[in-house]
Amino acid sequence: MSIVAPTGLGIADYWKATVAGENGIGPISAFDASAYPSRLAGEVPGFDPKSHLPGRLIPQTDRLTQLALVAADWALADAEVEPSELSEFDMGVVTASASGGFEFGQRELEKLWSKGPEHVSAYQSFAWFYAVNSGQISIRNGMRGPGGVLVTEQAGGLDAAAQARRHVRNGVGLVLTGGVDASLCPWGWVAQSTREDLSTCESPDAAYLPFDENACGYVPGEGGAILVLEDADTAAERGLNRSYGTIAGYAATFDPKPGSGREPGLRRCVEQALADAGIAADEVDVVFADGAGTPEADRQEAEAIAAAFRTRATPVPVTAPKSATGRLYSGGSAVDLATALLALRDGVIPPTVNVRRPAPEYGMDLVVGDAREAELDTAVVLARGHGGFNSAMVVRRAD
Template identity: 65%
Template sequence: MSERGRDPGPEADGERSVTGRASASAPAEHGEAGARAVITGLGIAAPNGLGTEECWRSTLAGTSGIGPISRFDASGYPVRLAGEVTGFEVAAHVPSRLVPQTDRMTQLALAAADWALADAGVDPQRFDDFEMGVVTANSSGGFEFGQRELEQLWANGPQYVSAYQSFAWFYAVNTGQLSIRHGMCGPSGVTVAEQAGGLDALGQARRQLSKGIRLVLTGGMDASLCPWGLVAQLPSGLLSEQPDPQRAFLPFDTAASGQVLGEGGAILVMEPAAAARERGAPHLYGEIAGYCATFDPRPGSGRPSRLLGAMRGALDAAGLTADEVDVVFADASGVPESDRAEAGAITALFGPRGVPVTVPKTMFGRLSSGGAPVDVALALLALRDGVIPPSVNITAPVEEYRLDLVTEARPARLRTALVVARGAGGFNTALVVRSI
């Protein structure tokens, strides 16, 4: 399996150059087998909508899924808000034999994968097992499952700890469970780079298609809304302690005070364009046209972030110039220092207010590895419907950032979108999606 956190090798559409940009020899639209990677199926499980079309309707309407934490009593914690996925009935989506051996994140991933395959019109039994792969992202593994088993250990002893803990906690378990459930025995893996990992998974999936794989399930899913998961995040100092759901997560705003955690993500079906057309895929949402990843210098080095290099590298890999990008789906940390750095990279590439910038995650929080795949899915739907989704609750954008922030749904002619993601520890990733 591929774990980005351990392998700092090539992470663009070819060899990564020392500048963080894709090298001139890197393939852009065509991989080694001449395959253009397209998305044919979407499955979203997000706090503001369970299922792709429900999430899309809520997003266009500006409906937020951020609210008081209800999955446990958070009254004793300084952070009491989160983006929770509501209305998810496990028994309706997950086989009964899998329920006791899976964490909530895996249960959401299994459901989202089913939706994505149905949306793509794919019956895995009609494919050779070794022609299908699974590449997902995850940040923390099955935290909630692990907390329950630790409670059993402390309260009752080791004989009461479930044998399923041996794998249910593991960050690669979503890939494994999806592979087993759908008989996908081809090249598979997991990427671990927090929010950036969701785009890395798509980049790795695209690479597998270039080697001749016919279909890859890809994306990311996280769900760590439990006391242990929250306590693990508090020391970072990045979480907003605002009690008002409408004021807690305000990236690029003068009142920005930190991040809001969320759970969920998206699973996508990726195929070579020619193969998808040949089998009569009902949807060709768009092409993954370019991808690039960089790493920031060590803290205290005095050197700048390499986020701009990732963005330029993704455009280079897609064979595009900045003026061909119609919208940017920003990473949008909500932490002023990080927002300032991202705004600087965007204006350096596109010019002041040179491109519309949107932050749909203001409606559901930061979903760790699941956030960027949701952004990609929403970007593809934006291209399909010709509308840029809004960034809600941002009422006082920081003027010095000089961003064209989209705060209400904006009709537009869209062909190309750039999705940006950054992960804790210095990970930067950018991905270009383009209409077919």
Template identity: 60%
Template sequence: MTTAVITGIGVAAPNGAGTENFWDATLRGESGIGPIRRFDVRGYPARLGGEIDDFDPAEYLPRRLLPQTDRMTQLALAASAWALADAGVEPGTYDPGETGVAMAGAFGGFEYGQRELENLWCSGPERVSVYMSFAWFYAVNTGQLSIRHTMRGPAGVVVGDQAGGLDAVAQARRNIRKGARLMLSGGFDSSFCPYGWVARMSDGALSTDEDPRTAYLPFDIRAQGQVPGEGGAVLVVEEAAAARRRGTRIYGEIAGYAATFDAAIRHGGERGLGRAVEAALADAGVTAREVGVVFADGSGRPADDRAEAETIADLFGPQGVPVTVPKTMTGRMSSGGAPVDLASALLAMRDGLIPPTVNVHTVAPGTRLDLVTGVPRPWRPGHALVLARGRGGFNSAMVLRPGAVAPALPEKPESPAVERPPDQEGES
């Protein structure tokens, strides 16, 4: 069966824009969570978030594209260019019909939508941008990335909240198996505006703590909710034989994947995360004993944390595998969270370091997890399991296998800045 591997990574997260910037900050334990600054949060019970400060879209995108795009799309476009540069993919590497895009979305362009609705209310319909017709849509990132990079093969979007980021990468693997040579995949969300904030608050999951060090503490005895973040990651998913012919670096293989749903309360409320993990391990052809690290979902809600901890301990044994939740430094990024965890797992394989779960000091009684806290933990890279759950009962699990490293590409500067492609896309 055709093997799908990951050859490029582009990350934009609250603690770093650009993959190496993000990864260096993560290994240092630097958090991007703080008081919200993009809109006035006075009067809202939840006031903390993971905002990306060191990102100016004008540095990476042509001027004409800026008024056409929401912030989430601007982040995704920049990260896609970083990922392709990281993979050494240039125009003409593959036929456009052999390449495609599979992205995840959750909220869509809430910030763009709110601004245009304000224009409608305050100034009339003639002041509403024509680009409102697509800039708010949760599928717009897939369209803009395919236009930007002239990818005319398979295209799609998956909506599953936090779990959707894994589902989209799994869809990319399916397309590789069906004959595509290269897929861009991942997820991005950004909804730091009153419209988006109210939507996030609707299920009562947000922490109302105003201390960034204690607001989001998955598996901790003090856990009381979660903190939203913005951003995500784009991964270059490539057919393994083609990648090896190019002589590019292979970060890892998408070895296994599965998704399930929790049963409705009226049907017993059985949680499906354990079934997803078992099926993903079976798909990868590995046992629990062969997994070297688990990147947990880490809800931050005590009941959810207990259920996830029980699932991990039951499958791997008490303290049976290192577990980490590096999103304690970024907040939960909806569709972007799991792709960033995938990127972290691949970078952990590359460097032999498991990133820490910051600020968690007292694991809740009965948790039975070997939680990596404080500082990175050295490990001998092996299989990594990434877990993600979404509102409404979504569960997804993905197993990554370390990749064989091909001859290295020429070194690139660590700065995320990349040369802009020609200013020709964005029309619809």
């Protein structure tokens, strides 16, 4: 797998910063955000696509696709996969997206308005599209097996991995999956600013505080993670006898209409994922929470976790390391999935950055301050997408 995030490019840099509790949120530098109510974001630092991709791809692609293509290259290298040596129809690509290529679209609209339609790039026809990452990754690597895109906002990264899991179970040899989003441009920012739960705090250390007494909304970010999913026997056949872990269970639910008086679907989602994995609540060592960053959404998630793990003798440890990156939309849960696998590998729970006063009414064992060493075999990753999407994934440590 590989990670491109505001706290680091690549697994090593990202994981080092995450365990250390470094904050990747800061003032927006991609454009002048001074006239907007929200002016902070998690930006991927030091990324120059020309250093990683062929020159012909640069004018064809949006920033989110450039990040996704590089992450896919790094993930394949990490998995010791040479696509040209495998059957093109035995490799698939399933990613998630929440925005598509906003920045590319803005540039082309500016050309349309200022110069005329003859100046608009033909690549606009697909560079903006939700499925562009899946398409470009498959083209670049000659992957002609099953493909697709999941559009469930923050839950998308988990949903894409689950769809990839179905393809592998149906006999596909290898599937690239995950999610990458990047829409830090004026047009994209206007779209995001319609959200009432967007934080307007101007302090990078206080703008996004999931489960904190002073929670005041979330901070957007860019980036994501790409993972290589395959059956263990198939990996062994091509000479790879290592992995970060196993997807043991998954479930997805949908929240009822607001104001209906019915319970949100997250608790049921967690319980169904545990049932799919065939494990009990007391076998889970850590929960990677969605961490919406608003009092009401945090309360709902805390109640769902408490209910789903009510049979435990002690509260399950919970963390939300995305407080250091911002919410990366479809890339957020993909990064959480990768982070959970790294935590299982190293036996350490990364902290929820910047949170200093966890709300006591939630009754959570929230990991804050420093990273916590622990014996970790099983993790649950939660994600909630805007509009009512809930996803939960259970992952186990590699043997």
